[in-house]
């Protein structure tokens with residue numbers, strides 16, 4: 001509850017973009033999936049409950065197209081406790097699921113499109129073309145730079161103007177790298193799971209081109225929980 005209040009206070013203070021919390025599970029050697037880049041299902045039931053709790057706190061969920069392609073679905077809030085809390089806070093029962101993709105080449109047969117959740121798409125002009133017809137996405141945001149990349153600051157301002165005050169970012173590593181580069185990550189929850197995956201090509205929490213150590217965002221440890229063989233790390237990204 002206290003963390004919730006902090007998020008709200010910071011959002012009110014800033015007042016122009018949603019706050020963000022990245023939530024990822026990784027192996028003890030820092031991989032968020034194995035080298036096949038398949039869906040990562042190595043977290044415990046407790047880790048899944050933790051993820052659902054973070055999703056339940058959010059107005060919107062951001063997920064990269066790669067993550068959607070790997071899983072085919074998204075995580076809905078289903079626990080009665082979290083659904084009641086959302087109602088008490090005057091939130092919609094489900095946070096809006098926002099898919100981020102330049103190409104928007106996504107299989108419309110994915111189970112995601114049958115899930116009872118609101119769906120928005122954040123994409124480019126080119127990506128938007130194939131989704132203009134039909135009702136797969138309730139809203140399509142085209143917010144791009146002159147070079148056809150998503151303009152993240154402007155996109156976040158639009159999400160804020162659409163009523164989203166807090167976003168849960170479910171990955172993957174490419175999306176998180178883009179958000180970090182745009183200075184749009186406020187907090188991270190990383191679950192260290194008891195296995196080793198290895199592999200130079202296995203995805204990590206932050207992929208992209210990489211960050212030189214001198215410029216690396218610095219973190220403040222807010223909380224550590226160790227349950228059974230998993231460790232739940234809660235970090236805040238230091239600003240400036």
Ligand SMILES: NC(=O)c1ccc[n+]([C@@H]2O[C@H](COP(=O)([O-])OP(=O)(O)OC[C@H]3O[C@@H](n4cnc5c(N)ncnc54)[C@H](OP(=O)(O)O)[C@@H]3O)[C@@H](O)[C@H]2O)c1
Pocket residue numbers: 023024025026031032033034036037038039040063064065066067068070071100101102103104105149150170171172173174175176178203207
């Ligand atoms: N362990 C965990 O908690 C966890 C969580 C999530 C995902 N994963 C794993 O991570 C892997 C997927 O990772 P990923 O890095 O490939 O996926 P990702 O970040 O989910 O998706 C990459 C795709 O998202 C879109 N995207 C990312 N950044 C963008 C930007 N700046 N602008 C526009 N579009 C952008 C692009 O889509 P287009 O190509 O369509 O343009 C890009 O190809 C899977 O193996 C999955 O299992 C693990």
